[in-house]
Amino acid sequence: MYRQDDIDAAFLADRTAEFRGQVMRRLAGELTEEQFKPLRLINGLYLQLHAYMLRIAIPYGTLNPTQLRTLARIARDYDRGYGHFTTRTNLQLHWIRLADAPDILDELAQVGLHAIQTSGNVVRNITADPYAGASADEIDDSRVWAEAIRQWSTLHPEFSYLPRKFKIAVTASPADRAATRIYDIGLRLYRDAEGELAFEVGVGGGLGRTPHLGATIRQRLPVRHLMSYLQAILRVYNLHGRRDNLHKARIKILVAQLGIEAFAREVDAEWEASDKAADLPLDELARIRAGFLPQGLTPLPAVSRRLEAAKADSRALARFARRNLAPHKVPGHAIVHISLKAIGATPGDCSAEQMETVASLAERYSQSEVRVAYDQNLILPHVRLDDVPEVFAGLEAAGLATPNIGLVSDIIACPGLDYCALANARAIPIAQEIARRFSDPVEAEAVGELKIKISGCINACGHHHVGHIGILGVDKKGEEFYQLTLGGSGGAPGEGEAAIGQILGPALPFARVAPAVGDLVAAYLAARQDGESFIDTVRRAGLAPFKAAVYADAHPL
Amino acid sequence: MPMLIRFEGGQARAAADPYQALDDADPLPVAGDVVVSLARLLTEGAALAARSGRLGVRLGPAEDVLALKPFAGRLDLIALELPKFRDGRAYSQARLARERLGFTGELRAVGEALVEQALILVRCGFDAVTPADGSAPEAWAAATRRYRHVYQRAADARDPASAERLRAPKVGQGA
Ligand code: SF4
Numbered sequence: 001m002y003r004q005d006d007i008d009a010a011f012l013a014d015r016t017a018e019f020r021g022q023v024m025r026r027l028a029g030e031l032t033e034e035q036f037k038p039l040r041l042i043n044g045l046y047l048q049l050h051a052y053m054l055r056i057a058i059p060y061g062t063l064n065p066t067q068l069r070t071l072a073r074i075a076r077d078y079d080r081g082y083g084h085f086t087t088r089t090n091l092q093l094h095w096i097r098l099a100d101a102p103d104i105l106d107e108l109a110q111v112g113l114h115a116i117q118t119s120g121n122v123v124r125n126i127t128a129d130p131y132a133g134a135s136a137d138e139i140d141d142s143r144v145w146a147e148a149i150r151q152w153s154t155l156h157p158e159f160s161y162l163p164r165k166f167k168i169a170v171t172a173s174p175a176d177r178a179a180t181r182i183y184d185i186g187l188r189l190y191r192d193a194e195g196e197l198a199f200e201v202g203v204g205g206g207l208g209r210t211p212h213l214g215a216t217i218r219q220r221l222p223v224r225h226l227m228s229y230l231q232a233i234l235r236v237y238n239l240h241g242r243r244d245n246l247h248k249a250r251i252k253i254l255v256a257q258l259g260i261e262a263f264a265r266e267v268d269a270e271w272e273a274s275d276k277a278a279d280l281p282l283d284e285l286a287r288i289r290a291g292f293l294p295q296g297l298t299p300l301p302a303v304s305r306r307l308e309a310a311k312a313d314s315r316a317l318a319r320f321a322r323r324n325l326a327p328h329k330v331p332g333h334a335i336v337h338i339s340l341k342a343i344g345a346t347p348g349d350c351s352a353e354q355m356e357t358v359a360s361l362a363e364r365y366s367q368s369e370v371r372v373a374y375d376q377n378l379i380l381p382h383v384r385l386d387d388v389p390e391v392f393a394g395l396e397a398a399g400l401a402t403p404n405i406g407l408v409s410d411i412i413a414c415p416g417l418d419y420c421a422l423a424n425a426r427a428i429p430i431a432q433e434i435a436r437r438f439s440d441p442v443e444a445e446a447v448g449e450l451k452i453k454i455s456g457c458i459n460a461c462g463h464h465h466v467g468h469i470g471i472l473g474v475d476k477k478g479e480e481f482y483q484l485t486l487g488g489s490g491g492a493p494g495e496g497e498a499a500i501g502q503i504l505g506p507a508l509p510f511a512r513v514a515p516a517v518g519d520l521v522a523a524y525l526a527a528r529q530d531g532e533s534f535i536d537t538v539r540r541a542g543l544a545p546f547k548a549a550v551y552a553d554a555h556p557l
Numbered sequence: 558m559p560m561l562i563r564f565e566g567g568q569a570r571a572a573a574d575p576y577q578a579l580d581d582a583d584p585l586p587v588a589g590d591v592v593v594s595l596a597r598l599l600t601e602g603a604a605l606a607a608r609s610g611r612l613g614v615r616l617g618p619a620e621d622v623l624a625l626k627p628f629a630g631r632l633d634l635i636a637l638e639l640p641k642f643r644d645g646r647a648y649s650q651a652r653l654a655r656e657r658l659g660f661t662g663e664l665r666a667v668g669e670a671l672v673e674q675a676l677i678l679v680r681c682g683f684d685a686v687t688p689a690d691g692s693a694p695e696a697w698a699a700a701t702r703r704y705r706h707v708y709q710r711a712a713d714a715r716d717p718a719s720a721e722r723l724r725a726p727k728v729g730q731g732a
Contacts, residue, residue, distance in 0.1 A: 152709050243644060
């Protein structure tokens with residue numbers, strides 16, 4: 001993975017020194033909260049319901065064991081011994097003291113981590129394919145491009161006060177595991193007819209109040225022009241995006257107002273007039289790429305006799321292998337998913353001890369690499385099939401071997417009303433209720449792939465719009481209600497084209513949500529044909545059978 | 558009158574402001590340096606250009622910098638307004654003025670310009686500011702020097718990290 005050099009280290013040191021000065025001035029009363037707010041936000045520090053929250057960037061979701069151990073130590077020393085992984089592959093610590101924040105950032109900087117641009121109206125943490133470097137279908141390692149964009153966008157002088165936050169995702173494989181269509185800019189790398197690498201550039205995706213899927217503004221962008229083209233998009237947005245209304249300030253609104261063709265013309269005109277000095281020199285790209293070169297995994301027999309024998313002895317291991325392993329590009333290896341969705345747990349929460357367990361397993365069995373995935377789970381990307389029994393045992397001992405990846409209990413949930421000042425309703429307890437309802441692994445496996453996503457308010461941090469079942473917390477006269485949507489998709493393999501879910505019917509009170517999910521699953525099992533998945537059944541049969549199941553005995557709400 | 562700070566060679570100095578801001582209805586003074594609105598520049602450009610004093614224009618954040626193209630060689634000052642701390646349009650306007658129009662005169666930030674923005678202002682091509690927070694030139698100079706490295710080319714002369722790495726290939730093999 002990318003290794004920070006002396007320049008990166010000096011930059012982080014300067015950054016934390018600057019922030020330390022600002023915190024001191026705040027604590028001394030020289031800065032008001034109003035003046036301090038934008039300064040702390042751009043350093044990832046939020047003021048939440050109960051305390052400060054620090055959002056630490058995990059660039060494109062890649063960590064080494066040293067970094068993960070540092071996160072564990074910080075969680076233990078400065079917080080309550082755990083952290084929360086988000087859908088943007090950041091780690092949130094929810095119980096931070098302001099006076100500790102500079103020390104925490106210093107400790108992070110020692111291992112090349114930071115909280116820069118995890119908040120504010122700036123380019124946020126770049127998302128890449130969680131399988132980058134490990135999957136057979138990739139054309140390139142998407143992290144090379146994500147790292148290049150990360151550097152270019154870091155403290156970008158022109159784009160430090162955009163109309164609104166700005167999120168970029170990169171995929172370099174035909175299977176879009178980065179959900180690029182729901183990003184402000186979604187970059188899809190491919191090899192063109194001449195064998196050259198090129199990007200298809202999508203713009204204007206986003207969830208929130210007005211969900212949009214991104215539309216393509218350039219079918220073929222030669223990769224060498226990536227930065228100048230990004231600059232052109234951001235410049236048009238910076239100059240023309242709305243600033244009068246917070247809810248209309250994302251680039252998706254500008255694209256919708258101008259129309260995609262007119263927007264593309266503006267960007268192209270700006271890009272053609274620019275001198276391309278923003279583009280990355282090839283040497284620098286090569287330097288970044290060197291950090292991501294394959295680790296020299298040796299091909300092994302595609303079937304591991306050791307693993308097969310162990311599976312025959314242990315039904316739990318066999319189930320884990322069925323659910324939590326994905327194929328690796330090197331024969332005899334697997335991508336191993338670590339579920340942070342144990343039944344009854346808070347989705348995405350991970351204790352310091354668990355982080356340390358994962359760090360050790362990564363060191364021993366996964367080329368010292370860990371990934372944080374969009375679904376709030378972790379990944380060991382390079383595990384030999386022969387080693388899966390040991391990895392499973394290690395995970396199981398730490399409560400990390402729940403065999404539910406992609407299943408009904410593998411729920412995405414934002415922090416919701418338990419932490420977040422913007423929330424209308426709790427999200428975590430809803431996830432816990434649903435998971436408990438499907439705690440029998442045999443039943444969950446029989447239901448098959450089903451992605452439930454929960455947001456505590458319309459900001460949609462839990463990506464409910466693209467959940468096969470989406471659950472949105474709404475406020476009805478001061479009471480928590482939940483609106484259900486059906487048929488959303490992030491566009492990952494197995495879930496078809498990206499799509500925004502449709503509203504099922506009137507919102508439900510807290511107590512009826514988990515039973516309603518039970519009703520939806522029962523309706524699916526009754527309607528499914530030829531073993532089709534939940535999402536495919538919704539697409540084929542429409543909402544009617546599901547509406548009937550949830551609202552049949554509609555008592556007045 | 559708000560203080561004017563000018564940046565030059567990594568320093569920041571308080572300076573006297575020689576310009577007189579003209580309202581659109583004000584008569585043109587015979588002599589002296591004046592700043593006018595874009596609208597006035599567009600309608601009275603010839604008369605303004607024929608004067609002997611220095612000529613400046615003040616643009617709001619929604620106004621198109623590229624409309625200054627016919628005057629770029631004659632203008633001595635472009636003042637760009639920051640209506641709010643969070644409004645970043647002036648940064649793009651400034652880069653367009655410097656990089657697209659090739660403007661080499663004074664580029665001044667007016668309005669809600671705070672010392673925390675010093676570095677990005679300078680990097681986008683501003684060389685003068687009237688600070689809204691009354692902060693001293695020393696604070697502005699210090700703020701522009703906070704970072705030893707930057708990651709992207711902008712309107713200032715600084716080399717980004719990628720260029721530094723090329724020059725000194727040994728630097729950065731560590732850690
Ligand atoms: S979706 Fe709403 S409640 Fe949930 S974390 Fe985001 S802002 Fe907070």
